[in-house]
Amino acid sequence: MEKGKKKQSRRKFFFKTATAAIGAIGGAGLIAQSCETKKESGETMTLLSPDGKLVEVDKANVAPARMPAHGKNARKGIPNKKFVMVIDLARCRNARKCVSNCQKMHQLEPEDEWIKVFLMQDSDDTAPYWFPKPCFHCNQPPCVKVCPVGATYKRTDGLVLVDNERCIGCKFCMTACPYSSRVFQWKDPGQGKEDDENYSPETSVPHKVGTVGKCDFCPDMARMGKLPTCVTGCPNGVIFFGDKNEDIVTNGTESFRFSELIYDRAGYHFMAELGTEPNVYYLPPVDRLFDYKKGFKTLTPEQAEFYKKSIVHKH
């Protein structure tokens, strides 16, 4: 009886090591997230913990590992990169998948949006269009200029990030940003202890009360050679992401030469007159795939009414 049990456990052990090894070689890097517990699915997975033990974890608690840079390294930027984003306004129908994916990725509250989708109309006679707006990661960032402690900074790879362990919460950057890109943690998000080792400016999680957050272009994904979550989430391929040095942008399915795309499609900077030199380019909403009214479908009637009203020119 005892022997049989041992045998069984030995077999189980081999099986476990094998799965762990496959997992490790596969490089998908699955890791159990301890900071939030979701509903258990009933199915378990066996994983190799950092201290060399095998642990069984519920599948619901497993998410892809994120390996961002920490501390000083998070200020340096990924070498030889110059990240750039191109947003094709002709394809957007306000599906809002970029918003929800971003919120999931960055563990945001449902109301906090780091990428927002505006309904825009430039004047009474021009056509309305949907306008997804992440942080522009400007080359002349007004927010970085005014930060009294260097908590928000510009990196060599073009990204503007926020170090929530340094931010004093003066909100000067929020008034300085002309694009309303920044969001404040008005109350304690309840995401664990204050000095969390896992915190990195590249993931912005866990959030800290009384500090400023914003779109970070998911640099930890870029480190793994993956696209930002808003790009992969978009069902219409609106958002292109890439590297200016390589002169290539992609939305996951299509790839373009960045310079050609901007040249052919008359790419432009939003409010270029402000002199902030954004790293986000827009392609004008010509030959649109969808009527802008389709975008109201993802909104509640109340929201839709509000959006319609907000673009009526009052004066």
Add this chain to the structure above:
Amino acid sequence: MELDAKATRALNYFIPQMVSISKSGMVQVGILLVFILGGLYALVVQIVEGHIVTGMRDNVVWGLYIANFIFFIGISYAGALISGILHLLRVEWRHPIIRIAEIITIISTIIGPAYILLCMGRLDRLHHLALYGRIQSPIIWDVLAISTYLIGSIIFLYLASIRDLAALRDYPFKQKWRKKLYRFLAISFNGNAKQNRFLERGLTIMSAIIIPLAVLVHSVLAWIFGMTLRPGWHSTIFAPYFVVAAVFSGTGVLIIALWVFRKYYHLESYITKIHFNYLGIILMILGALYGYFTFSEYLTSWYGSETWDMEVLYKLFDPHEYWWWFFFSAILGVALPVLVILIPKFRNINSITAVSVIAVFALWVKRYLIIIPTLETPLLPLQDLRPEYIHYTPTIIEWLLTFAGVALFCFLFFLFSKFLPIVSVVKGEEGTNYAELRKKVMQRVLKRKIKEEKRKASQKLQHI
């Protein structure tokens, strides 16, 4: 230190008020303490719950606190004006009011920045300003300018009070701690010629330093707003506009303080109608100047009518939004002080004080209207369903802390008046000396002229 008869009389008048407190005084202090405790409660709530308890949200990230901050720093100009400009000009009537003005400066320079701290999300990281401070940020300019200004004002008040401290040191107080305190603070000043000369020189140097410093403090404060790319803020006129508004409100608060102390301590023989008249005329000139700046600021943005500027202007001129506040702060609060003081028939102590109250209130509202409508008008459309994200309404917590600031201002004033006579008792000799000097110079000039005239006359005679 030897005192003349006038100073002895003044000292004997003030000291009983310093060492005792009347019953009604106790009640008043009690009321102030209730307000201060209310503020402390609000502060604790805000620290525990986070900034969610304020009315501030992602668009309007600065609210009442920053308006109060500008307001208090503006009030601090009372001291800079009186101590600096009037001292340099050797204006004779400044003596009885110089201490009140300087105390206003110091208290408001302490309370003002406290509101910035209230607005900070992470008070526990205040030391980061020292650890990671970046000189490129206007906030660091502000920290440096205000702290220098505060230290300069304290030095100035101290220098201007040394004579009184020496007189208090020689007074036979019953309390031991008072004796010790005054002996320490008087730094063995005995009023000999050499000490007087040094003291006068020090006062003149400090007043010369404090004027540019005061201008700098409010300019830097204006630049916090002027440097951003926001409609209604991004204006080249902002620094001088803030400076003028600050002197305007500072003079107003000084007039109110004089009125209160005159009533409270029966200082009719020290603070006279002359003070109210002169300060009233200064207030009128500043009011006119401030009105001119306001007009120029809004006229240019209205005439050019860029979309963004217009959106802010429409909010200010919309009766459903800010029009009545705007009318009060930019039109009534300026026109009334100017007109009432301009017409000699209306000019008396009470009317000047009344219009000062209006001007000070108007200036507070103006600071609110500088901050809030601009922040409620971002460049991108406000497509947010949460009403509190679109329209700012201050919460009870913010109001409690605002009232606590005003109460703390009054309370600290009260405390000061228990340590030092509220009017300077011992007058320096510089005033009479200066007048004599002027007389001598004038006499010399006259003599020379008479000589010249005589010579010319004699030359003419020779020609004939």
